[in-house]
Amino acid sequence: MNEKQALAVRVVDIKTISPCVKQFTLADAHGAALPAFSSGSHICVTFGDGQRAWRNAYSLIGDPGGLECYQIAVRKGNKEHSRGGSIYLHEAINTGDQLQISPPANFFPLARHARKHILIAGGIGITPILSHLAYLRRVNASYELHYAFRDDAFVDAFRQREDNHIHLYDATAGQRLDLTQALDRQPLGTHVYVCGPHSLITATRTAAAELGWPLDHIHSEEFAPLPSEDSQPFTVVIPSYGLTVNVAAEQSLLSALEDAGVLIASSCRAGRCGTCRIHVVEGSAEHRDQFLTEEERGMGLMLACVSRACGESLTVELLTP
Amino acid sequence: MKSKPVYNPLTLDTSARRHVFVAEGQDAVAALNDIVYAAEQSNTANSKVRVLVACSESVLIDALQMEEMDTAFYVAGAERFIWEVHRMLRNAGVAETRIQLALAGNVARSVYCIHCGTIDGLVEDTTHTCTRCGTVLVVRDHFSRYHGAYMGVRA
Numbered sequence: 494m495n496e497k498q499a500l501a502v503r504v505v506d507i508k509t510i511s512p513c514v515k516q517f518t519l520a521d522a523h524g525a526a527l528p529a530f531s532s533g534s535h536i537c538v539t540f541g542d543g544q545r546a547w548r549n550a551y552s553l554i555g556d557p558g559g560l561e562c563y564q565i566a567v568r569k570g571n572k573e574h575s576r577g578g579s580i581y582l583h584e585a586i587n588t589g590d591q592l593q594i595s596p597p598a599n600f601f602p603l604a605r606h607a608r609k610h611i612l613i614a615g616g617i618g619i620t621p622i623l624s625h626l627a628y629l630r631r632v633n634a635s636y637e638l639h640y641a642f643r644d645d646a647f648v649d650a651f652r653q654r655e656d657n658h659i660h661l662y663d664a665t666a667g668q669r670l671d672l673t674q675a676l677d678r679q680p681l682g683t684h685v686y687v688c689g690p691h692s693l694i695t696a697t698r699t700a701a702a703e704l705g706w707p708l709d710h711i712h713s714e715e716f717a718p719l720p721s722e723d724s725q726p727f728t729v730v731i732p733s734y735g736l737t738v739n740v741a742a743e744q745s746l747l748s749a750l751e752d753a754g755v756l757i758a759s760s761c762r763a764g765r766c767g768t769c770r771i772h773v774v775e776g777s778a779e780h781r782d783q784f785l786t787e788e789e790r791g792m793g794l795m796l797a798c799v800s801r802a803c804g805e806s807l808t809v810e811l812l813t814p
Numbered sequence: 815m816k817s818k819p820v821y822n823p824l825t826l827d828t829s830a831r832r833h834v835f836v837a838e839g840q841d842a843v844a845a846l847n848d849i850v851y852a853a854e855q856s857n858t859a860n861s862k863v864r865v866l867v868a869c870s871e872s873v874l875i876d877a878l879q880m881e882e883m884d885t886a887f888y889v890a891g892a893e894r895f896i897w898e899v900h901r902m903l904r905n906a907g908v909a910e911t912r913i914q915l916a917l918a919g920n921v922a923r924s925v926y927c928i929h930c931g932t933i934d935g936l937v938e939d940t941t942h943t944c945t946r947c948g949t950v951l952v953v954r955d956h957f958s959r960y961h962g963a964y965m966g967v968r969a
Contacts, residue, residue: 608907679883682907705831705884707909 499539499593500527505562507588511646513569514617515583516554520562522591530597532557532624533686533714536565537595537760540578542585547578548751550762552620553597556627563594566647568617576748600765601686601714603628608682609635611675613697615689619647621714622688641670641693672700688714715763715783727802729809731755732774740801747797757797757811764799771797775808817957821917826852830886830912835865836874836899838891841919843867845890874899878906890916894924894935897962924963925953933963942966 506518521527535552551565569583570576586592601621603610610629614622619640629636641662642648651659660675662668676685676697685706687697694713701711726742729749740749747759747769759769764782771794778795779802785794795809826833826849833853837843846865853863866877887908889899896915903913922936930947942951944966951966958965 606904606907676883680907681878681881681883681885683883702829705829707829707883707912709909709911710883 498596500596502527502563502592502594504586504588504590504592507586510566510649511644513644514566514647515569516564516566517582517586518562518564519592519594526560527563528596529560530557530563531599531602532628533601533603533621534597534599534624535601535621535761536563536597537762538565538582539593539595540581540586542581545577546751547576547581548748548759548762549578549582550760552601552624554620554623556631557624558628558631563597566617566620566623576744595760598760598766600761601688601712603686604684604710604712606682607684609680609684610637611679611683611685612636612638612640613670613672613675613685613687613689613693614638614640614642615693616642618687618689618693618714618716620688622686623647625686637675639670639675641668641689672697673704676701676704676706683710685711686713687711689716691715714765724801727804728806729802730775730806731809731811733810745798746801746807750797755811759798762798764796767796769797770794770812772810772812773807774810776806777803778807779803817959818955819915819957819959821915824849824888824890824914824916826856827886827912827914828856831884832862832881832886833864834877834881834885834887835863836869836887836889836891837866837918838868838895839919842890842916845916845918846888849888871898871902874902875906878903886912886914888914888916890918892920892922892935893917894933894962897924897959901960901962923953924961925951925966926958926961926963927951927966929968933961941969 501522502519503522504517505520508516510516530553535550537548537550539548553563554566555564567579567582570579603625612622612625626638636658638659643664648661662670687694694715698711724742727740728737729740729746730737736753738749738753740746750757757769760766765784767784773793773795778800780790781799782796784796835846835850837846850865887903889896900913920936922938924933924935925937925942926933927944929949932944932946934945940953942953944951950969952969954965954967956965
């Protein structure tokens with residue numbers, strides 16, 4: 494995030510959506526209008542408890558038409574796998590508290606010339622989809638929503654309103670989303686937007702390819718991937734700062750550097766936007782992003798938000814902005 | 815010139831299940847011969863081949879209503895024709911990656927008069943007198959995909 498562009502916001506409302514999901518409504522701390530955004534945008538929220546600092550990216554879930562406030566939904570992580578930011582937001586943030594946010598950025602926009610939109614969400618992946626849905630309803634576009642969930646559901650909002658374009662699949666009731674059925678026989682000009690775990694995105698692309706779809710009509714956004722369970726700790730050295738930083742198994746390289754006081758511009762924090770790229774000087778990177786080309790990786794670039802070290806140590810340099 | 819279209823040889827798009835061929839003129843039909851054959855050979859229970867020859871705009875639009883996301887399009891003919899069909903396909907939401915164009919028959923160029931907006935087809939020279947406003951035009955290498963024509967500017 495560019496520190497100069499940071500906005501101060503106040504939490505004006507907190508709503509419990511489900512046992513593990515809370516919705517926060519944020520308004521400008523000085524009562525001004527917030528920057529306009531397009532559906533699918535996210536903001537980066539900066540907060541801390543005095544000892545630790547977090548920067549987490551959250552999708553804006555409201556209708557992009559409203560600028561008096563932003564809404565985000567936060568799923569509470571579990572203590573072993575989470576970095577603790579979402580737990581802090583759930584337990585320590587109250588109405589009236591101030592937070593810092595980045596202006597909205599969008600790496601998951603709607604295709605402007607699509608004739609029909611199919612929205613597919615798994616779990617908390619519903620968040621960017623909610624703003625797409627609000628927008629598509631407002632402009633009377635053709636759409637379908639397929640939403641598979643467990644205990645983290647936004648379903649109450651859907652059950653209040655009759656809409657036969659909306660299909661809900663409650664895994665706790667044994668209901669399953671059949672992607673082949675959802676994608677078969679769709680008219681020319683249909684675009685698909687899928688947000689959820691990696692497995693849902695892969696399954697959507699596989700089903701689409703088998704049905705003869707062009708894959709450039711399948712748009713996806715993966716959750717900010719927490720370091721997967723097989724992640725190992727490693728050490729990172731930044732010679733120009735004279736710094737050696739330990740990156741824990743459950744921590745990203747980006748957040749480890751931030752904790753050590755090294756500020757790197759970042760935006761999506763999920764391996765999609767390329768803002769946090771750094772240069773590998775020694776050692777080799779294990780790339781987990783969806784942004785860099787093979788050529789760029791070959792030149793020694795890596796994304797600090799999701800990629801890690803192959804082995805125990807990595808020497809990197811920051812790129813001059 | 816970056817805008818000047820390059821027409822690669824047609825190849826069967828095996829990521830699609832249905833294939834639609836659109837041609838205008840005998841040369842265009844001949845240009846599609848091999849690929850229509852390849853498509854028919856690849857026919858499975860799920861796939862289908864349609865050939866549309868020299869159809870009107872309304873016939874093509876009706877035909878598009880019946881197509882779905884699994885279709886690839888192959889268009890052959892004079893430059894003005896193939897770009898007109900290209901524009902119709904894009905307007906119907908067809909992915910750019912699902913459209914292949916082949917130049918067949920008369921290779922003369924279409925010229926867009928930037929002064930009055932008229933498009934004259936079958937221009938063989940590098941200079942041309944606009945049939946509507948009479949301006950003598952130099953035909954530039956700048957190709958407009960939207961108009962399916964080369965830009966003609968006052969000489």
